[in-house]
Amino acid sequence: xxxxxxxxxxxxxxxxxxxxxxxxxxxxxxxxxxxxxxxxxxxxxxxxxxxxxxxxxxxxxxxxxxxxxxxxxxxxxxxxxxxxxxxxxxxxxxxxxxxxxxxxxxxxxxxxxxxxxxxxxxxxxxxxxxxxxxxxxxxxxxxxxxx
Numbered sequence: 263x264x265x266x267x268x269x270x271x272x273x274x275x276x277x278x279x280x281x282x283x284x285x286x287x288x289x290x291x292x293x294x295x296x297x298x299x300x301x302x303x304x305x306x307x308x309x310x311x312x313x314x315x316x317x318x319x320x321x322x323x324x325x326x327x328x329x330x331x332x333x334x335x336x337x338x339x340x341x342x343x344x345x346x347x348x349x350x351x352x353x354x355x356x357x358x359x360x361x362x363x364x365x366x367x368x369x370x371x372x373x374x375x376x377x378x379x380x381x382x383x384x385x386x387x388x389x390x391x392x393x394x395x396x397x398x399x400x401x402x403x404x405x406x407x408x409x
Contacts, residue, residue, distance in 0.1 A: 264292045266355030277351050304365070308332055314376045317385050 268289050273279040281289065308328070316324035346354050374391045376384070388394045 263356065263359050265289060265296065266352045266359070268292065269352035269355070273351065275351070277348075304362070307369075311373065311376075314381070315373075315384060315388075318381055321381075 268285070272281060272285065309332075312324055312328040313321070343354075346357070350357065372393055374387045374394070376387065379387055389398050
C-alpha cells in the first residue's frame, strides 16, 4: 500500500512523471521491506501448510498438486504483471494488497491450527473444525478406509 501511495503521488492516474533518486530509493526501500516481510510470513506458507494438513495417505498427491498449482500461478502472475502495471498503474499494488487481505481472511476462517498436532490426528482436526466439520461426512471416511 505504501509503494502504491508513493507511485500514485508522483505519477497520478496519467502515469506521467519522474522520480528523483531519493524518491526512487524510498520506493525501492519499501519494496525490499515488503519482500522481507513476505519471506518471513506468507512466502513459506504455500509450501509449509500443505505438508502439515494432508493426511499421510494423500500427502504426496496433495503436495504434488500444491507444487503444480503454485508454479502455474507464479507463471501467470509473471506473465501479466507488466501488462497490468501499464494499464492500472499504481492500482496494481492495491490489487495485490486486496488479495493479501482476502488470503488473511481465508486462512483465519478456514484453516485449522496445526501447532503441536501430530499428522496422524489431522483427520480429527478437520472433523472438529467449525466449517470443514460440516463438509466431511462419515461416508467419506469409509470410502478412504476401503480403498
